[in-house]
Each structure stands twice: as structure tokens, then as C-alpha cells.
Amino acid sequence: MAGTIVEGRNVADNRTLTPDFCIIGSGAAGGVCALKLTEAGFNVLVLEEGPNIPREKGPAPGQERKMLNEREVEMYKLLYQEGASRLTKNGGVKVLQGRCLGGGTAVNWSACLPPRLETLDEWQERGLPFTRQNLEPYLREVVNYLPIVRNDKYNTSARKFMHGCDRHAIPHENLPNNTNNCRECGSCGVGCPYDRKMSGFVKWLPDAVSLGATIYTDTKVDRLVAAGDRITQVQAHFIDGKTRPTQRKLIVKPAKGVVLAAGAIGTPAVLLRSKLDLDGRVGKYTHIHPVTITIGKYPEPTLPAYGVPDNMWTPQFGDGPTGYLIETGSFFPVLSASATLQHGDELHRIMRDYYPNGAISYAHHATGFDEKEKYGTVELDRNGDPELDYKIPKANVKPMQESLVMMARIHLAAGATSVYIMRNPPLEVKPGDTFDAIRKINFVEPQRSTIFTVHVMGGCQMNKDEKRRCVNNDFTFKGKKNLWVLDGSLFPTALGANPQVTIYSLALWGSREICEQNQATFKLNHQQGGELPWKGF
Numbered sequence: 339m340a341g342t343i344v345e346g347r348n349v350a351d352n353r354t355l356t357p358d359f360c361i362i363g364s365g366a367a368g369g370v371c372a373l374k375l376t377e378a379g380f381n382v383l384v385l386e387e388g389p390n391i392p393r394e395k396g397p398a399p400g401q402e403r404k405m406l407n408e409r410e411v412e413m414y415k416l417l418y419q420e421g422a423s424r425l426t427k428n429g430g431v432k433v434l435q436g437r438c439l440g441g442g443t444a445v446n447w448s449a450c451l452p453p454r455l456e457t458l459d460e461w462q463e464r465g466l467p468f469t470r471q472n473l474e475p476y477l478r479e480v481v482n483y484l485p486i487v488r489n490d491k492y493n494t495s496a497r498k499f500m501h502g503c504d505r506h507a508i509p510h511e512n513l514p515n516n517t518n519n520c521r522e523c524g525s526c527g528v529g530c531p532y533d534r535k536m537s538g539f540v541k542w543l544p545d546a547v548s549l550g551a552t553i554y555t556d557t558k559v560d561r562l563v564a565a566g567d568r569i570t571q572v573q574a575h576f577i578d579g580k581t582r583p584t585q586r587k588l589i590v591k592p593a594k595g596v597v598l599a600a601g602a603i604g605t606p607a608v609l610l611r612s613k614l615d616l617d618g619r620v621g622k623y624t625h626i627h628p629v630t631i632t633i634g635k636y637p638e639p640t641l642p643a644y645g646v647p648d649n650m651w652t653p654q655f656g657d658g659p660t661g662y663l664i665e666t667g668s669f670f671p672v673l674s675a676s677a678t679l680q681h682g683d684e685l686h687r688i689m690r691d692y693y694p695n696g697a698i699s700y701a702h703h704a705t706g707f708d709e710k711e712k713y714g715t716v717e718l719d720r721n722g723d724p725e726l727d728y729k730i731p732k733a734n735v736k737p738m739q740e741s742l743v744m745m746a747r748i749h750l751a752a753g754a755t756s757v758y759i760m761r762n763p764p765l766e767v768k769p770g771d772t773f774d775a776i777r778k779i780n781f782v783e784p785q786r787s788t789i790f791t792v793h794v795m796g797g798c799q800m801n802k803d804e805k806r807r808c809v810n811n812d813f814t815f816k817g818k819k820n821l822w823v824l825d826g827s828l829f830p831t832a833l834g835a836n837p838q839v840t841i842y843s844l845a846l847w848g849s850r851e852i853c854e855q856n857q858a859t860f861k862l863n864h865q866q867g868g869e870l871p872w873k874g875f
Contacts (some may be wrong), residue, residue: 365441464804493645
């Protein structure tokens with residue numbers, strides 16, 4: 339019997355539900371777990387804080403999601419945590435995270451890479467069981483189910499990047515993504531209205547609902563209630579269309595257990611509100627991939643908002659504990675304007691110069707490998723909401739400077755007349771300039787540079803070190819037999835690669851563990867297929 343999606347904003351009464359499993363979060367991990375546990379015959383309930391994105395024809399040809407209108411300002415408010423204005427505690431890093439049905443899968447740029455071999459080696463040193471070999475069945479399941487493809491329709495940013503890399507003899511490679519007959523509208527970051535990106539609300543979650551899963555959106559989890567070594571209740575409340583709390587409550591009494599899949603900020607927040615902090619371990623050692631950004635200005639119009647956003651990269655600089663991956667994307671005016679603290683006439687000049695003729699490249703930086711470094715901490719503010727306290731580690735400063743230098747060189751070699759460096763005040767580099775000013779950028783002092791992150795990891799990690807371990811190798815939360823953590827919060831370091839595929843794969847592994855612990859059959863249904871789509875990584 340098919341399940342349903344209930345929009346909490348429309349619920350007029352208090353409710354008590356008794357599923358087998360309650361999954362908190364509907365992003366990459368939550369969607370996978372919902373499908374696999376429902377396939378195994380369990381009664382599954384998913385709770386999502388953000389709104390539903392119903393399938394409803396829109397006015398544009400081929401539009402499958404009327405709610406997704408491609409208007410930046412409206413979509414950021416609708417689909418992102420804190421309306422895409424979330425910052426670290428000191429204001430130094432902009433944190434872009436999904437907050438809607440499908441979570442980050444709904445708003446990411448669709449890039450799909452496996453976990454770095456170097457990272458998996460480090461994780462094994464820290465006691466985790468994962469290798470590329472034993473992860474391959476799960477990677478293959480993800481690749482064939484979504485599917486993940488090598489989309490060779492390159493936008494202007496990708497073409498300029500390839501040209502500049504060729505001039506410097508830097509290898510570049512297709513970056514696979516989870517698109518299907520992509521329309522090249524460039525709107526991945528504000529939700530694909532055409533269902534061409536295989537996000538959670540297109541694949542995992544509808545398939546789970548078709549088999550009987552129930553999803554409540556607009557539902558914020560307040561706390562877990564524990565008795566001994568078991569979770570007995572999930573306490574939540576419904577919120578309205580403006581994210582305000584309503585007076586209606588939801589109590590969930592799961593017969594089998596609870597799966598935390600709310601992400602590396604959301605999962606620690608639920609545990610902290612529940613007083614399950616494991617003597618202060620929860621929320622500690624949170625990692626990000628700091629993102630450095632350049633925009634090259636070219637003589638001709640570039641239509642920077644259009645095309646497949648994220649399907650070209652170079653692995654040349656990815657090795658090492660502070661290595662970085664340079665990738666290309668698309669960018670819209672609001673996102674571009676938000677990358678600087680400039681205003682007034684100077685902001686207008688930058689937008690006139692760099693938006694219509696711009697091409698973007700950015701670098702994800704690996705972090706988290708220095709066991710003496712504290713990295714970030716997820717804390718609760720006075721309202722009980724999470725905030726990330728994070729400072730850029732000193733070991734990352736030089737690689738971040740060098741990534742900007744390298745991206746500027748690539749732009750200039752591709753014919754850019756100048757390159758805009760995301761620093762405050764803004765820095766522009768032109769042909770013949772030295773890069774000394776880039777190498778002096780202070781990334782540690784808040785708001786002197788514009789740093790984004792779209793990948794937050796850790797805070798509830800697997801680890802053999804008892805002083806750090808929150809999650810056991812069977813994905814159970816330490817000390818609780820029926821509470822599992824399946825999302826990126828269990829990473830002991832940052833991944834050093836776009837984490838979507840790794841989270842999907844670990845969620846499949848974790849779903850298998852849950853099924854086996856509850857005497858149910860777990861199956862991988864999409865193992866047939868040829869060579870996996872990524873190369874050189």
C-alpha cells in the first residue's frame with residue numbers, strides 16, 4: 339500500500355504515531371534509508387523540517403515542480419537553512435545547506451565523486467571499516483539507481499577552464515553528475531523544476547512512499563527521549579509556511595528505533611537538545627570544505643547562469659591533507675552579489691563588469707586530518723538552534739591562497755581581461771600583475787575574505803578513539819541500541835571530495851546494518867552495469 343506525504347503546516351491537531359522506524363531528515367542519508375527500510379518491510383516515518391516540493395505542473399514547458407520558479411531570492415528563502423544566510427559564529431564562513439524535502443540533494447549542483455582513497459586510508463587508521471573495495475557494491479548501487487552519468491555538455495565556465503588548463507598543461511576531467519537529459523537551465527542550486535536532476539524528491543523518497551513510507555514535512559524535531567539504552571520517543575512540533583512554530587505537536591513512539599540523518603549541523607543539534615552529548619563529544623571536531631572562488635571577466639558575454647553547473651574539474655591539486663579540487667559551475671546575480679561586502683556604486687560596477695561576462699571556478703579544500711586541531715564545534719544558541727563555531731585552520735591558509743593564484747592563472751590563460759578574487763575589499767588581478775596580493779589574503783580573520791562552504795561533515799564521528807567516538811562501526815549511537823547515525827556527521831575528517839555519493843553509499847551500508855540487526859532482508863537491486871563513471875580519482 340502506498341504511503342503519503344503530510345505537510346505539517348496544514349495539520350490542525352496534535353498527533354501520536356507508532357512506526358517501526360522514525361528517520362529524522364530527508365536528505366541524502368534519510369532518503370536512502372527510507373527506501374531501503376521500507377523495501378525490507380518496515381513501517382517507516384520520515385520527519386523533515388523543511389517544506390514539501392510537490393509534483394505539480396508549472397507554466398514553463400516541461401516544468402514538473404510549480405513551486406520551483408528559478409527566482410533566486412524566493413528559492414533561497416524556501417529551500418535553504420536560514421534563507422541561505424547561515425554563517426559560522428564569527429561570521430567568517432557562509433554555510434549553504436538545504437532545508438526542504440530532499441535536503442542538500444535538492445539544491446546541490448549534482449557533482450558526484452567517490453571518496454578519496456587517501457581519506458579512506460586515514461579513516462582506516464582511525465578504526466573505520468570502509469575501503470574503496472568494500473564500498474564498491476554500494477557505490478555501484480548509487481551509480482546505477484540514480485543514475486550517475488558523464489554529462490559532456492559544458493557551459494562557458496567549463497569551456498574557459500578547459501582552455502586555460504590546456505595552456506598550463508593541467509589535466510582536466512569530466513565530473514560525473516546525477517542528471518538525466520539535463521535541460522542546461524543552470525538552476526540546480528535553486529532546485530530543478532524539470533525533475534532532470536535525480537535528487538531525493540525525484541528518486542529515493544517517491545520510491546519509498548510508493549512502497550508505503552510516510553513523510554511529514556514542516557516538522558521540527560525538538561528532542562529524543564531515552565530510557566536506559568533505548569530511544570522511546572521523538573518529540574516534535576509543526577511549523578508554518580514562514581518557519582514559525584505552530585501550537586500542534588507530534589509524538590513518535592518508534593517500535594524499532596530512530597535514524598538520525600539531519601546532517602552534520604542538524605544531527606548534533608538534536609542530540610544536544612536531547613542531553614545526549616556523550617560528555618561533551620557531540621558537536622566537536624566538525625569539518626567543512628572551505629571554498630575559494632574566482633570569477634574571470636571575458637571580452638564576450640558568457641551567459642554565466644546557464645548550462646550544467648558542475649561537470650568539469652581537475653584532480654591535479656587534490657592530494658594531501660590540505661589538498662583542493664578545482665571545479666566549475668554556474669552563478670546567478672544574487673549569489674554573485676552576496677560574495678562581497680561591497681555596496682552601492684562599487685557593487686553595481688562589479689555586477690555590470692563580472693556578471694554578464696563572467697566565468698566561475700572554485701576550489702573545495704580538504705581539512706580535518708590534524709588530530710591536534712579542534713576544527714569546528716556545533717553549539718546551541720539561546721533558542722536551542724544550532725550554530726557552527728569555526729575558524730579556518732592555519733594549515734589551510736597557504737593552499738587556499740595558492741588555489742586562488744592557480745585559478746587566476748587559468749582564467750588569464752583562457753583570455754580573461756581580469757579576475758575578480760573574493761576578498762574584502764575586492765581584489766582584481768589583470769594580465770601582467772603579480773599575485774602577491776592574493777598570497778597576503780588573511781583567511782583566519784573573519785570577513786576579510788569571502789569563504790563559502792556547501793559541505794559540512796563530522797560532529798558525531800565514528801572513531802576508535804573513545805575520547806572522540808560517538809558512533810560505533812555498526813552505525814549505532816554510543817550507548818543506545820536503537821539509535822543509528824547515517825549522515826555526514828559520522829565522518830572523522832572532511833572527505834576532500836563532493837560528499838553526496840559517499841553519504842549515499844554509507845547510508846546503504848548503514849541500512850544493511852539496521853536490517854540485519856532487526857532480522858530483515860536487505861538487498862542491492864542495481865548491481866548490473868559497466869565501468870563506474872569517475873576517472874583519475
